[in-house]
Amino acid sequence: MQVSVKQIVTALGGEQLMKRSIRHELDLLEMVREGLPMESIAHLQKNMGFTNKTMSHILAISESTYQRRIRSGTKLSQDETEKAISLSEVFETGKELFKKPEDFRFWLESKNYALGGEKPMDLLDSAFGRAQILEILGRMKYGIYS
Template identity: 35%
Template sequence: MEAGKVINLVQEPEVFYRIQNKYDRIISVLGGSTQVSQVVNSDIDLIKITRKGLPTSVVSTLSKVLGISMEKMSNLLHISHRTIQRKGSNDLLNVYSTEQILEIADVISRGIEVLGTLDNFTAWLHSEVRALNYAKPLDFLDTSFGTKLVKDILGRIEHGVYS
């Protein structure tokens, strides 16, 4: 991997598992550094990206990573599917959608770290979880409180607490 270039999880999943930097993993989930068009080394950089907006094309990338339809993805972002379709792939999303996408990417990164592979994580994400009253973690990714709850459960799993 070239210095300063972050790979794309969808295209090179085996390389993703060797990435140690939290920010590089998040950018990889979103389609790599060319997709995000900014180097990310800190939470300050994530805030800058949030304020600027991510390109609409990351919505499609994220739906593929999660194994969900674009309709479901648009529901997680509280944007109509038609609105996403109307936008060009380089059009920027608003602050709220960008922030939700970054939070979801962080959950995916954390989930892969805890559960070992993207396949294990997505299987868990689509399963009914006791700690969520037998609801699917995927259904909680539409709010910041929900993403925090899912990350908390992943932390409990990592520490061997039955969840």
């Protein structure tokens, strides 16, 4: 994990929205097994400036299912929760590096040489893509970005 558990919890709206105490990675594991409340993912979505369509694509569920879950307040599945936690790592890392959310959002939507000309935004729907984004953000943080 490149960011602290506390940062992940903050990105997901805090313990109040997560509806449980999260102190360490094993608590996150338990959260994955239980499923993340939709309020938490909606909080992350709002902070990242994503539409329902974008967020449903990242989570690999239909937009109508995503909207229905928001309305009913159900929880994400285990797989979807893992994706949300991983996405919160990307968000916190980018927020720390860029300082302004709009600058990070611009970077996500811009073609990136280090990603073979792909936009980072287009890679958020896979674990490997999120890992590549975190790798590049880490290199940028230490000035070894190319």
